Amino acid sequence: MNVSVTIKDVAKKAGVAPSTVSRVISDSPRISEKTKRKVRKVMDELGYHLNYNGRVLVSQSTQTIGIVTKVSSDHFFENPFFSELLRGISDACHEQDYSMYLTTGNTEEAIFQEVVKMVQGKRVDGVLVLYSREDDQVVPFLRESSFPFVVLGKPVDRPGETMYVDNDNVQASKEMTRYLIGLGHERIGYVGGNSQFEVARDRLEGYRAAMKDQGLPIDEKWLKNDPSDKQDPDQIVEQLLVLEKIPTALIFTDEYNALTVMRSLSRRGVSIPEQVSIAAFNNTVVSRLADPPLTTVDTQAIQLGHESASSLIDLLKRPDMVKKSMIIPTRIVERESSCRLERNTQKKA
Amino acid sequence: MNVSVTIKDVAKKAGVAPSTVSRVISDSPRISEKTKRKVRKVMDELGYHLNYNGRVLVSQSTQTIGIVTKVSSDHFFENPFFSELLRGISDACHEQDYSMYLTTGNTEEAIFQEVVKMVQGKRVDGVLVLYSREDDQVVPFLRESSFPFVVLGKPVDRPGETMYVDNDNVQASKEMTRYLIGLGHERIGYVGGNSQFEVARDRLEGYRAAMKDQGLPIDEKWLKNDPSDKQDPDQIVEQLLVLEKIPTALIFTDEYNALTVMRSLSRRGVSIPEQVSIAAFNNTVVSRLADPPLTTVDTQAIQLGHESASSLIDLLKRPDMVKKSMIIPTRIVERESSCRLERNTQKKA
DNA sequence: TTCTTTTATGAAATCGATACCATAACCAGC
DNA sequence: GCTGGTTATGGTATCGATTTCATAAAAGAA
Structure with a gap:
């Protein structure tokens, strides 16, 4: 194992020059079939294998993409959504014979430093940023370095100059809200996420727009945004249940x-979906296995991952390509956590 | 970005030799403070950054570990257990300034080829295999190549010569079975996994041993092993419910x-845990969020990942070290999916 | 047959950083 | 003042593969 067979060893044994061996490796048409056969035979005999690093140095390309995630404390990692994303990314990379370099860190600063290191050190050819957030250092840094990158999610600023892959979250959220309205719901609550992230803002916007379109008022007490992980679900439920008119559906x-x-709701005797319909985003395995199974917006995580990675690889192969972005369609998957609102139930509530 | 600043550029501008710059980078004590200051100033001015690949080539070390997973079709990826493992691995790598190279593939052959490529191409310094299975090509290949590797899970053969990190799955399974027996259960069913994997065999063994120790008979109809993903949970439940004496607990x-x-059980009116207690392995976020929350064996995925990665890195740093293996302790986390068996309920069933 | 063109291969520089060996400068000791 | 020993730094081969330029051999044209 320590004794590595190099291209020179092969060359010597085959009685040719190293450059010839190199040409055999890349199957150059300028080498005769006879020589190719001879060299390949020697490569087999010696157990030669291309040393990847030698090639990297001269070709100035690592065939590797860097993957930047949120800080681990966001529990992004533990979410099957992340796993599915990674699955899609991984598939795309393998199709094109690229490899992945994973970044993680417990603080934003640590992640940023990792990114700087991998970019400056030319450890990767391009970067895939798996989030889009306000006050982010990574994207501006990549832009300034004119390093190839793709964002998964709509960039906070200058989307026209940035390649990104995303769902239309505003639209998706609108559709889900309309779907619930279509089931007869009028008081629809919304439990969102950290509004630093573009995705959270988009979805909230879609919800508000749909309600407004249909002339339905929103009571701000139905909105629970920015639930950090510390926030207690019981607390959310309590705050909702004390309202005179509680929402009949929650997104x-x-x-x-x-x-x-x-x-928490069912422990307090609130039955789902009869009294409160539930809908959510992402449609991972979690929604499928919930009891009752969740009605969700399928954001097609695997495809999101796949498209973002292959867009990045396209960009690497043709650096002058136009910075096209891509919207992955969503669809609503109806399951048992939501149902048509019975008029009498609504009156009673 | 395209114009890279190299160590030579710095040397020229600072009026020193490239070797001196290299020594400044590694903060060699043989260079005077004055020269160090001067060189560092020039590095700043030119925006110099170490090119990682140049170093890799001469040092013959990539500071990268390869991670080998099961085939993606096993849904290993979508499992939070995998995510937590990855989180632990990732943390350990970052502590030691290593990076991770992820392998995936849809077939065993594809994965094997990936491994061969990364080992022969010297793309990684060592390999972490995240499973232990019969008829596996990867581990024998690594052994034969005397390439440094660590297995997460007990190796199928020659455990003495192989570094591995694992739980004591036999013991853990015994304890869980005893725990249920301690709650008064006597008819305990077991729904296991693909017995090609060592972990599945160990857990089944533990269950059988605990039942035997306590003098409890096992009805083979209580055992549902090798449930491939296609297997229908409803089918399992049907097969159990037609039994004259249905199990009062399931692992x-x-x-x-x-x-x-x-x-499926609760749809058929079987109440959990009153009629059937449920227990499971791994204690990921899934168990916490289930309704009712699951009693599980906490296998400490994050720590498993962390220890396996740092063991591998230790091995890389000191190749002659004794091949120590490591058992990560498990503990039972009691939640609402299991309860004491009421005598009358048992008689009735 | 001789000259030109094409084909197949070799020699050597290169990518960026490291490390060994050499050497100039300086100081101490006699 | 000369020798011997440090100390700080320079020169250069090296890691493994690629690539440009050069050239010998073979093929085709005159």
């Missing part, structure tokens, strides 16, 4: 929040 | 299987 941007609140 | 090696079976 969650996070499936886990939906589950915990659902559990 | 699952997979949390997802536990959830689907639980749902």
